[in-house]
Amino acid sequence: MKKLIIYDADCPMCRAYTKGLAAINKDLERIPNNAVTDASILNRLDYQRARHEIPMVDLNGGETLYGVDTWLYLLGERGRILGGLSPLRWLKRLLNVLYAFISYNRRIIVPVRPGRWSLLELQPEFHLSYRLLFIGLVFGLVAGLHYVCHGMVPWLAPVLLGLQIGLVSAYLYVTKHPDFTETLLDYCGHAGMSLLLGGFILTMGLTTGWLVLLPIGYALTVGQHFIRSYNLGLNPWLSVSFTVIYLSIAGL
Secondary structure (H helix, E strand, O other): OOEEEEEOOOOHHHHHHHHHHHHHOOOEEEEEHHHOOOHHHHOOOOHHHHOOOOEEEEOOOOOOEEHHHHHHHHHHOOOHHHHHHOOOHHHHHHHHHHHHHHHHHHHHHOOOOOOOOOOOOOOOOOOHHHHHHHHHHHHHHHHHHHHHHHOOOOOHHHHHHHHHHHHHHHHHHHOOOOOHHHHHHHHHHHHHHHHHHHHHHHHHHHHHOOOOHHHHHHHHHHHHHHHHHHHHOOOHHHHHHHHHHHHHHHOO
């Protein structure tokens, strides 16, 4: 039975794992959302659900599956053990929470250029709880990396980061940004990811003695911040202030 899985063309993670699923399931086809124009397929989709859970359409007229159900079906086809796990309610609930956490934050994890449009839009909605959880997790990991590198988390580091967030808040307020809270929390997520990616490289350099990795880590953090801030439509001077504050923290 032929199945068609529709993935978010602007999500690198979605492109990667659906390619893997298609490789191990010979009856599975994959198509990006910006290439879906067939009304017979569009009419079988729950648009709201498809934004957060990847849909799989049965081309022979069967039920359309979403998210975790898609994964369990496809992986269950490849093994009895995975197929036997699908009835377990507690496992499915856990997988649904994990899937939603990644799905709602996927465009924060990997930044996406603005200004794209398609007939079937799969951009995830803003979800306050999952965004706050993501920010807490990311900055917790950043603090952990800083502790590994320096043996402590200087009290001045969160103060300086708070100053940067205050500058972004002031910018959004002065410019009367229509989505103040959402954009501010998006920024916090992007800033955390910038620090996490660069911090991982810095930690590798300091723990292994490969000091050549240090400038790469600094450059990665600053570069990621510029890219992510640009995608959010923020003033480039906010990236300049971040760079000054970040390099000040790096010298602590």
